[in-house]
Amino acid sequence: MSLLEHLEELRKRIIYALISVAVAFFLCWGYAEDIFRLMERPIMEALRANHLAEKLVYTSPTDPFNIYLKIGLIAGLFVASPAVLYQVWAFIAPGLYRDEKKYILPFLVATVGLFVSGGWFGYRIVYPAALTFLIDYGKDFQPMITVGEYTDLFLTVILGLGLVFELPTIVFFLALMGVVDAGFLWRNMRYAIFGIFVVAAVLTPTTDIVNMSIFAAPMIVLYVLSIGVAWLVHPKRRRRAAEAAGS
Numbered sequence: 001m002s003l004l005e006h007l008e009e010l011r012k013r014i015i016y017a018l019i020s021v022a023v024a025f026f027l028c029w030g031y032a033e034d035i036f037r038l039m040e041r042p043i044m045e046a047l048r049a050n051h052l053a054e055k056l057v058y059t060s061p062t063d064p065f066n067i068y069l070k071i072g073l074i075a076g077l078f079v080a081s082p083a084v085l086y087q088v089w090a091f092i093a094p095g096l097y098r099d100e101k102k103y104i105l106p107f108l109v110a111t112v113g114l115f116v117s118g119g120w121f122g123y124r125i126v127y128p129a130a131l132t133f134l135i136d137y138g139k140d141f142q143p144m145i146t147v148g149e150y151t152d153l154f155l156t157v158i159l160g161l162g163l164v165f166e167l168p169t170i171v172f173f174l175a176l177m178g179v180v181d182a183g184f185l186w187r188n189m190r191y192a193i194f195g196i197f198v199v200a201a202v203l204t205p206t207t208d209i210v211n212m213s214i215f216a217a218p219m220i221v222l223y224v225l226s227i228g229v230a231w232l233v234h235p236k237r238r239r240r241a242a243e244a245a246g247s
């Protein structure tokens with residue numbers, strides 16, 4: 001394909017991805033209030049545990065409407081993620097060998113599964129622990145938590161962990177193209193762990209080492225898993241496997 005043909009194909013894939021996100025957005029917007037009830041559960045439990053008023057506030061008449069729009073969009077991204085990721089794969093698939101195209105189903109399952117797992121881990125474990133620590137630490141004061149601030153914090157943590165959990169998928173593509181290999185990842189593990197704790201410090205809403213470690217622990221496990229992924233799909237490894245099968 002020429003450069004113009006590549007650009008035309010990219011434009012088509014982007015349009016298809018945007019259409020799927022738009023459809024998912026309108027579907028999820030209708031359930032935005034129900035989704036927010038799930039979102040606010042961690043803060044309500046933290047407030048209840050400290051015998052505080054279980055109520056969020058807003059400072060502008062437009063805040064609730066804007067919040068529900070944002071929730072519909074983010075939920076729509078989650079729902080449309082398989083279709084969006086398929087468009088990504090469809091764009092890069094022509095550049096792969098025939099035997100490499102068999103990775104499409106594992107790619108979609110792993111990518112969506114890891115993203116959802118990261119969001120679930122943040123929602124069920126990390127976020128409640130962080131909120132409990134923060135609310136308990138400031139229990140001598142009367143909290144006045146706005147809906148907008150809470151939603152932004154929630155989305156930062158949940159989406160941040162969802163994206164962080166995509167590390168094996170990123171390494172998969174880099175190793176498939178021969179950019180990195182298992183040896184490189186293993187030799188640089190200590191630097192990677194340092195970077196993981198830096199990312200954890202940025203994402204975690206608290207400053208204590210316990211919550212930061214809760215963030216960092218699954219990322220370290222995912223990095224080790226990524227080493228195995230790189231070892232399996234690196235071109236040298238696949239070439240040796242093909243030679244062994246041929247002999």
